[in-house]
Amino acid sequence: MNQLAIQPESIITSPSSPGQLAIECWFDDSCVLDMDYFVRTLCGIKAKGVRPDLIGSIITNYASKWLPDLSDNDPKKQCSTSFKESPESVTALWMKKRFFVETLVGILPPEKDCVPCNFLLRLLRTAIMVGVENGYRLELEKRVSWQLDQASLKELMIPSFSHTCGTLLDFELILRLVKRFLNLDEAVKSGVALVKVAKLVDCYLAEAAIDANLGLKEFIALAGTLPSHARATDDGLYQAIDTYLKVHSDVSKSERKSLCRLIDSRKLSSEASVHATQNERLPIRAIIQVLFSEYTKLNRPSDLASSFSSTRSSKNLLEVPERCLSKREVKAQQSETRKLREEVVRLQCQCNSMQAQIDRLMEKKKSFFRWPKLGVSVLRPFSMIDTIEAGVEGGGVGEVGYGPRTPKDIKGKMVQGRMTPKWRKSVS
Structure with a gap:
């Protein structure tokens, strides 16, 4: 030896x-x-x-x-x-x-x-x-x-060696590792390490979403394990969800909504927001939330500038010089702002027109049903966001769920009141 x-x-x-x-x-x-x-x-x-x-x-x-x-x-x-x-x-x-x-x-x-x-x-x-x-x-x-924050994506792609698991990757193993990391003490787990693990998880989800056998519950379990403050931006999570919806085309509408609830539209960048507004795989509610958040971001700089100028004039604060934007960057921002505003105005006009149609239908129903004894059910109130979803996805207001126009027993009551038998006196 x-x-x-x-x-x-x-x-x-x-x-x-x-x-x-x-x-x-x-x-x-x-x-x-x-x-x-x-x-x-x-x-x-x-x-x-x-x-x-x-x-x-x-x-x-x-x-x-x-x-x-x-x-x-x-x-x-x-x-x-x-x-x-x-x-x-x-x-x-x-x-x-x-x-x-x-x-x-x-x-x-x-x-x-x-x-x-x-x-x-x-x-x-x-x-x-x-x-x-x-x-x-x-x-x-x-x-x-x-040391999960020091890991690389290549080494995390551990295949599943179990015959009972249907996925290509050992998804349960990564979920256990992330949960163990989150359960560490705050002295061991720093904020920078948490941000690195969040980016690593989003990249892993984007790679694992290609697997057609990956279930929705497993995807949501790993994506929702991290707290909201762990992600500085939700672009990586949005990319993973978009990949999952692209591969799993048979996902229902309710499942799409549950996936989009994981995304905070306020944390999306301008590029991701523009892509989300044109994404046909997202539900209407998620697209409207992205539009309104972008509209809020556009109005926020002017408010912050006005408040900062008033504070600076009162306290004589030193202003930090910023980099001047080029003409191309200014034109790009202006065109993007104009497109977002036009999209918001278009949706508002469409919402107002649908609301006017609904009001006219309500008036027609009130004028038609005048009989208090017919037992007509009271129309349920519906919210503004449901009206938009029903009008845009259903193709019109006619798919909004109203009650039946006439009760089921009207015909029986009318026939019973009209054909009452009159008995003649017996000859005998």
Whole structure:
């Protein structure tokens, strides 16, 4: 059995940085894969007082060398000797990988940032693939949740190895990781980390929405897990929802409304708002909310400018100079503002015309039904936004739900009152 090419004393006295130590050849390339010897050597290194980040670099370098699934596809870190070249059966190779992963999880330092999050995600993917025990998997999930803000989208795309799951990606795993991250203490979970995780989740949703087998409940569960203040903008969430609606064309109207409730129209950028107003896959209610929020944004700068000027004149505040817009930018803003205002005016005119038609129908109904004994049901009041949805989606006011024009028993009562039998006196 070959020995390791470096001793613990030389590791301690080495002045190199952790990044350089990971690149250096810590072990001889010709050494055999002996996990017991590696664990004993690592315990001796820990006893010498080596920093946890150096211990983590030793583990990641050793694991990437002997198991290519744990490497980051860097050809410099690939080793000529690995599990694939061993002349063994598939079952023995599978069991050896499982033992290898479980041993790595057991010797990881307890500190938080000693091992990169992407390496932990690759280790978690391999652990799920080879079917490690539940305790090792939970330990890896806990460690990944500590550093979820440092993860990359590529490493989060873990496939589903379960035959009972219909989706291509392990959607439930990502949901558990996000929930674990949100349950961390505020001292561990900062606001910047929360924003990074929100962007990562939106990108993951946009990629997972392509899967036709992804259910609506799973999508809403992951998208609605994050609090509202985690997203500085909802453009990523809007893109994910639009992709989901494009792939899942059989989504009902109520399900579309439940999806659009996740979007805060006030957090959409101008480009996303223009795209949303022209998106035929969105319900009418969501489009109107986007239009009104944009109309509010257009009127807000003038109010803020007037209030700021009055405050500055009273308190003599220094005005921060702003960058002057070019003529092209000014023309683009003016044309966009004009289009939004024309769209709002058009919708208001359409709403007013539909309301006038409804009022005329109401007057006709009141003049037609004059009989108090016929039992005509009272017309239900309906809101303004329902009127717009019924008129735009139904193609007219005729689809608005009124009660029946005549009661069902009118004909019976009229026939009964008109054909009352008159009995003649008996001749006998």
